[in-house]
Amino acid sequence: MAWNEPGKPGQDPWGNPGNQGGSNKPPKKSDKDPDIDALLKKAQSLFGGAGDKFNNGGFGGIGGGIIIGVIIVIWLLSGIYIVDPAERGVVTRFGAFVEETKAGPHWHIPYPIETVRVVNVDQIRTAEIGYRSDSRNRSGNVPNESLMLTKDENIVDLKIAVQYKIESANQYLFEVSDPDMTLRSVVESALREVVGQNRMDFVLTEGRNEVVSKVQELAQANLNDYRTGLMITSVNLQDAQPPEQVQSAFADVVKAREDRERLINEAEAYANDILPKARGTAARELEEASAYHDRVIAQATGEASRFTSIVTEYQKAPEVTRNRLYIDAVSNVMENSSKVFMGSENSNNLLYLPLDKMLGGQQAVPLKPVQSNSNNSEPAAKTAGGNTSTINPQRTNIRDYLKNRELR
Template identity: 55%
Template sequence: MAWNEPGGGNNKDPWGGRGDQGPPDLDEVVRKMQDKLGGLFGGRRRRTDGGGSGGSGFAGFGLILGIAAVVWLFSGIYIIDAGKQGVVLRFGAFSEATMPGPHWRIPYPVDQVKIVDVEQRRFVEIGYRSGNSGQASVSVPREALMLTKDENIVNIQLAVQYQVSDPREYLFNTRDPDAVLKQAAESAIREVIGTSEMDFVLKQGRAEVVGRTREIMQKTLDSYNAGLLISDVNLQDAQPPEEVQASFSDAIKAREDKERFKNEAEAYANDIIPKARGGAARQMQEAEGYKESLIAKAEGEASRFSQLLKEYRKAPEVTRKRLYLETMESVLGKTGKVIVDSDNANNLMYLPLDKIMQQSGGGRRLSSGGRSGKGVQSAAPAKGQPARPVRKIRETR
């Protein structure tokens, strides 16, 4: 017999309930919940027997509340690491800045702490984007192409390093400090490039371009109170556009050759000019010495002539003969002499002209026929006449 049929299952359902039990009373359920809550918070609990108060419930609530308060207070402890600073916000407004170390704040939702790394080196790139490890950087033409003062276009790649100098200004004075710095960097480099010529930017003016760019950037950030400090600015690359790179390289090479030739010419001039000046000075000194020697010689001869004139006036004949003999001695002492023996007037005179010429040209002494071992030499006889002996000639000095 089924449990739900009359008389079956002893009037009980499968769960042991009474078969005639209806749905639970909603008022009864609410009343029971009120009794439980009242016992938890120390109120009177309804009992069928009219029971007493629930003092133990109040003690339990107080304990839980105390533990929660302690945990809440301890949640306000925080630690700032080295190289960082904390900014405490109270109800969203700045309260104080905290340095590295342990600190306490009023826990949430009263105080909040924002930690800023003031020693971290941050980077911003203008004109290019660095690739991942092993990948080349990618150019950004919209940022890289800039117009110079002489209306040429250059491709600039700039890297800027910066760090936070004032956490409060960094968090509150600008909405996006990093974006502000990037815009300031691009504006500064365009200003510097726009007031410089192309050759200056690409060659000797790179250091000045970097210095002026950094100065303009820092002034701009300080005017915004952005709380940022520029650490370093690097001009990674400065080249003409790719379309004219080959032609520009040729122009640069020609300019370099010009400078090289100019330097070589200057080096040659620096070498030859001192030599020429030294030679000129030496010749001047030699000329001065020759001049002085001639003057001294002329003065000496004039003095000697004056002395001879005095002697000549005293004894003209003797002085004249003595001068003649001295002159002949001086002249004949330096030349070869030929002595002719004229005892036999019938002999043909023969002069050794070849030897005389050799002596006068080579400075060698003539050798006479007798001294050279040769005796009387014969000359060719005239046609139709017999040969005649040549006079013996002696050569002496």
């Protein structure tokens, strides 16, 4: 049935009651229907009026412009942000990376066009492999991570702590979904690879530092390939234990090695202490021997020269040289004696000379005669104290000869 086809009175083409006779009169307006014109006028009044007053640039139009300008200014100021020295700001535009900003104040197009994520790149983070130090894991051990298989098909229990920080904030946020978990997996894989290439004794004893160094190098290379934006600062081997079944025997082996190292260090310390002393003593004895050698040679040379000169003088005057040699010999013998007795072949009287008093600078002591069994008499010499002593003329000549020799 067509729309303009006449139908039943009071019905539209679909049979609904309507205008009688199909008239075009508008339907009656219900009280519940909203008045659209009234709503529009009310909305215009909020922005300073409606109609000609708004179109003519009246007071209401100026107020609306001010409000809109303030809103725009506030929106633009919301794009200001400050990055601390230890942080980096990552700016994204509609979710795509734009730039990475460093420390200081910056501005970006406010939300929702651009957003900023601030990441702390100087914070040192820690990843624990083979154990957990937090309260969530009471046992502190993770068997599936700590047990490693060595080259000689032994099982070792290793626990390491990895310290790292963010090197590239852009890669850390957008390249990998979970960089921290990726680092744990990469370090565990590198540790298993390095341990599998070495024997158990090497891993548990002298090879600890080498294992740690290789793990850090291999793990960092893999992290760079994955573009995680992380940099490993240190890898610390917390604990390394053999299998539980042989742990006691291995502890004895380790203790023996430690004792060997301790004894070697003590021996080296003793050697470092005694060798310099021995070298110094040897050098001193060599110097003393060299000095003695030079002294003996010089003394022998001097004695030879002296003997040669004496031979020359003896050839010139044998008697005088002989007497002089005799007197020098007697002087050398008696120079350390404090008492001297002098006599002659013709008399048994002895003359006592107190050389200790005479050499001390004291007053001369009178000569004391020594009694003898001979009846021969000798002239007496009178001393300052009035005492007398017998003096042999021949003995007096010897004393004068000695005095004359000293004067010469």
